[in-house]
Amino acid sequence: MGLGEPKKCPASETADHVSPCAACAVRDMAFCGVLNEEEMPRLLSILQTSNIDPHGPIIDEGEPADYLFNLTQGAVKLYKLLPDGRRQITGFLFEGDFLGIAMNEKYAYSAEAVGQVSLCRFSRRKLEALLDEFPKLEKRLLGMASNELVQAQDQILLLGRKTAREKLVSFLLNLSARGVKRGAAPSPILLPMGRADIADYLGLTTETVSRTITNLKRDGHIRLLQGGMVELPDLEALQELAEGS
Amino acid sequence: MGLGEPKKCPASETADHVSPCAACAVRDMAFCGVLNEEEMPRLLSILQTSNIDPHGPIIDEGEPADYLFNLTQGAVKLYKLLPDGRRQITGFLFEGDFLGIAMNEKYAYSAEAVGQVSLCRFSRRKLEALLDEFPKLEKRLLGMASNELVQAQDQILLLGRKTAREKLVSFLLNLSARGVKRGAAPSPILLPMGRADIADYLGLTTETVSRTITNLKRDGHIRLLQGGMVELPDLEALQELAEGS
DNA sequence: CGGGATCTTGAGGATGCTCAACGCTAGTGG
C-alpha cells in the first residue's frame, strides 16, 4: 500500500485540542479552509493522517479511486506511464494542495512522494456524503477544479509550443509563484525534485534539462545555491524568456 | 462581440412547447440533462441561443468571463497564443460539450467556431445563482470538471511523450470515442477541422500532420473518404499504435 | 474558368534525443 500506518485519530484526540487540523499549517489554503470551527469536527471524523517516505507510492493509476488526499507537508509528483515505460509527470503538488479531483472511478494517474511527505486521507465515499451536508465544500472543490484546469491548459501550451529554454524558465517561475502563494519570497526557490523529474514534467530528457540549466546559469538568468535552492535575479527578464518575447 | 444576434427567448415561447430545450438534441448529454421538466424553465429563463459562422470568435482569452456556453451544434476550438503568435489548441468541443468550466475571473483561452455553430449562452452570474438553487447542477459541473481534468492529463501525456505518429493516431481514436458517446459508429469519423488546427492541437506543424497522415494511409491504418471522413479499419491495431506498444 | 486557400511533397537544417564517459556527493563498511 505504501501508505505507512494511517493513524486514525482516536476519539479522545479528535474531541479536544490535539486534533491534527487545529495545528495544521496549511488549513487556510487547503479546501478545509472553508469550514468553520463547528463544522471541522465532521471533516476530522472522516480523516486519517499519514507520513510517506521519499519515493513512497501514494496512489496507482488504474486502481479504484477510494481515497482523496490533502498534502500537508512535502512534495508529491503525479505521473502517467506509457506501456514501454515512457513517463510523463502531469504535476507537482505542495503543501496545501489537494490530490484527487481529477478522477472518476479509477485514479487517472499515479502519485509518489518526492521527499518526506505528510498528508490527510479521506474516504471518497464519506467525503462525498459530506459535500451534501456542506455545499460550500462542494463549491470550493469546483473552484479548485477550475483552477486546476487553467493550470493544465498552461501546461498544454508549454508542452506543445515552447522551446526547452522557455519550458525551464516557465517551470521555475511557476514554482516561484506557487511559493509566493504560500508566503515565501519569490526568489530563492527550492527544487526538491531531481533532474529526471523535471525532464519528465517538461517533456524533455535529463540531459537537455541539465544543459539548459547550465546555459541559464552562464547567461546570468539563474544562480544555483546550496541545498537545491535557485536564485532568480530578474523575474521580469525571466517572464519574457518564458514566453519567447 | 462575434456572438451574432443572441435571441432572447420571448416569454411566450419560454412558457409553452416552443422552448429551444424541448427540441434540443443534446440535452441528455449536456449538463442540462440533470434537470427535470419542472426545473427546466428556470434554466431556460437565463439562456440565450445564438448561431456563429465558421471562424467566428466566441470568447477571447483575458476578457472578463461573463458568459458560459453549451454547444448544441457544430465544433469549436479552444486555443491559447504566445506573444510571438505561436498557437496551441487546447481542445475541441462538439455538440453537447460545455464551454467555460476552466475559468476564473477571466477567460483562460479563446474559442472560435470551426464550422457552423449553434450554442446556448448563460450569464455566469445567473448560472451561479441557479447552482445554489439546484445542487445537483453543481454536482454535475463538478463531475464534468473532473472529466475534463482527466482528458487534460491525457493530452499532457500525448504532448510530452508521444511521437508524431502516436499523436495522430491518439487524436483519431479520441474523435472516434467521442463520436461513439454521441451514438455514432466508431469508424468513419468526421474531421471538421483543417490540418493547421490538428497541428496546433498536437504540437506539430501542418507539414508533419500531412506527412504522417500520408504514412498512415500508405500503411493501411486509415483511409480518407469524401467530405473529410476518415475510416479506421482496425481500431485495435490503432490502439496499439497510439501507445507505442 | 480563375484564384485563393488548403493540402501535399521535397530538400535541408536545427532542436533536442541517444549513447557514452566523467565528476561529484553522500552513504557504507572495512
Next chain:
DNA sequence: CCACTAGCGTTGAGCATCCTCAAGATCCCG
C-alpha cells in the same frame, strides 16, 4: 579514516525526428 560504491548531475559527439522554407497539387467557391 578512507577507499569504495551507488546515485545523480554534467558534458560531449553523433544522430533522428520534426521544423523551416519552398514549390507544386488539389479543392472549393465565386
